[in-house]
Amino acid sequence: MQEFFYMDGKWMYIWGSYAITLAALVLSILFANRRKRKLIREIEDSLEE
Amino acid sequence: MWQWFHKLSTPKYYYQWSGKWLPWLAGLTIILFAIGLYWGLLVAPTDYQQGESYRIIYIHVPAAWMSMFVYVVMACAGFVALVWKTKLSEIVVSECAVIGAVFTAIALITGMLWGKPTWGTYWTWDARLTSELILLFLYFGVIAIYSSIEDKRVAAKAASMLAIVGVVNIPIIHFSVNWWNSLHQPNMDIISDKPSMDPSMLWPLLVMAVAFKVYFGWVLFMRIRNEIISRERATKWVKELVVGR
């Protein structure tokens, strides 16, 4: 298992690029979700007045 | 069929329709990514020439394909926005610009991280990387013009126009960059556009490509729904939606 992560010496590049890609994809989804919650809160506030 | 398509382009109906699809898109994306990553990282054999570092293609190539695919989708939405002036297509244009830029950035970064072990340097003025960089500038252009106009409907039309002008120029830029590259640099790219790898390496790539497309659907739907709520906040159905939540 250990040598799987080692990727014969090039682990930094492989896992680096996978980490960056998956981070970017997941963050896009989280930001979209965060914006949705923020929008709904804004609309709720505006409805209260 | 046309009637349904026309009905779908009204924000209210689209919001309900897409609501049903979101969980499916999310689930399918996660499953496909799991299969693709497992297959590409664990099952696929080591490349005789590049060793393990070739596995980066399982995200680099799909991201590069998506960066082009999203631009074409954006340009088509732009065409619909300018001709039929539907509100939904205008929203698709502005949201695609951001998603496309993200995919292009991913393709660039993974391309550089792949270049280091393969060619020894992070950046080479390789034809594909250069075209990808110019594509990123085109995306920034669309995002910049959209954000610099206050009235969102006019901004969307301007962005649509630029997307259409851009999509006409992409093949020209691609051709001229390839020609320029072949002139100045002996041909160095290891994997040609259509990877002639043996099937065991190819299948995970196709699975990842589909995974990226389904992911694109998921994040696009989410962003469109957000923009619909934001723009239609004054309407009754949005207020009911928010209260009813």
Add this chain to the structure above:
Amino acid sequence: MFSALITIIRRDLLVAFRRRAELMNPILFYVIVVTLFPLGVSPDKEFLSQLAPGVVWVTALLAALISMESIFRQDFDDGSVEQLFLSQHPPTVLILGKVIAHWLITGLPMLIIVPLMALLLYIPQQAIPTLFITVLIGTPILSLIGAIGVALTAGLRGGGVLLGLLVLPLYIPVLIFASGAVSAAITGLPYSGHVALLGAGLILALILAPLAISASLKISMS
């Protein structure tokens, strides 16, 4: 139709000549930027003549970009853009006339300083005709594509930088083939292929750009 084209070219040239002092600005800007390169890089003859095609054409792109703004700026301010769309003649013809007039004011003068540039950058004698041809065919493309960008950003603040971001990526093919032609000529290689592609680009731009400019103006005016 053709008379309308000539009319709007004459009008814009007349307007430009009323402010004769400003006519020299694009050329002066061009020469100054060209002189920056030897100062910034190195005055060595061998090095400069190899760098020359790129310098000439990157500067041409920047000069075109900076002088693009003036094509619709005045029309938006004095309200004559609206009149373009009320004319019996199709707006694309009038717009093409405006771009031709703008090119005659900012693009064509570049031809005058081609010999000077060749001198400053040690461009060998036999490459000068190529330089002339590429400037003659290339700069109209820059004006046509640039006008699309100006039409989209006319009413916006921060127009200059935004215009650059929009238009420079679209200028890249012209840069590649034009500087390619000049460097080929310098090294004695055939350059007719590059010039032919530039010509094709010009025809494509002449046909498509006015349509895009007209649509973009309608968007900016709405």
Add this chain to the structure above:
Amino acid sequence: MRTQEVSVLSAHDLKCVKGSTELFSNIHFEIRSGEALVVEGSNGSGKTSLLRILCNYNSPAEGQITWNDEKIDGHESYQQQISYIGHASGVKLDLTVLENLVFAQRLVGTDRQESEIKEIIRAVGLFKQRNILARKLSAGQKRRVALARLQLEERQLWILDEPLTALDKDFVTEFESVLKNHLDQNGMLIVTTHRELLLPEAQLKRINLSR
């Protein structure tokens, strides 16, 4: 001015939205040849926006506009029936009065002799200034150049945004007769103005946007 055929311009439940604020909604009107529509409303009520929508420079958020029962959006010759004066008079500052009018009418597609153009310049009281650069004219004089262009273009539908601003008193009455003359020859007029226009009530229709 030769009389033109009868035309009808009608608008049904027009609504205009600027950014996220609604300017006006369900606006209806119909004007035939020989009639004028005065658009009233407080500042910022969307008068200029309505005029620009009627020129088809902008499309309304909702509603329909028809010219002789044909939708104006995509209508191939509707805009060629219009003469429009916006807040800016469409006058080139670096051209003289005469040059402005010679080029304007030729670009619009009419081909008048220079003598006729000079005649119109005399009518608007700018004959002495005909060779002066428009840059040196006062706002009122620039407005008169635009009004001169109006008469040269000989279009059926005049859409004027505050045409009388900066005009001195005696010229206004003269211009009102030009408008009346235009209406009598099957012309049509849509105008916004703060100053009351002395036009026969029978030919006048009004709408108010700020209601």
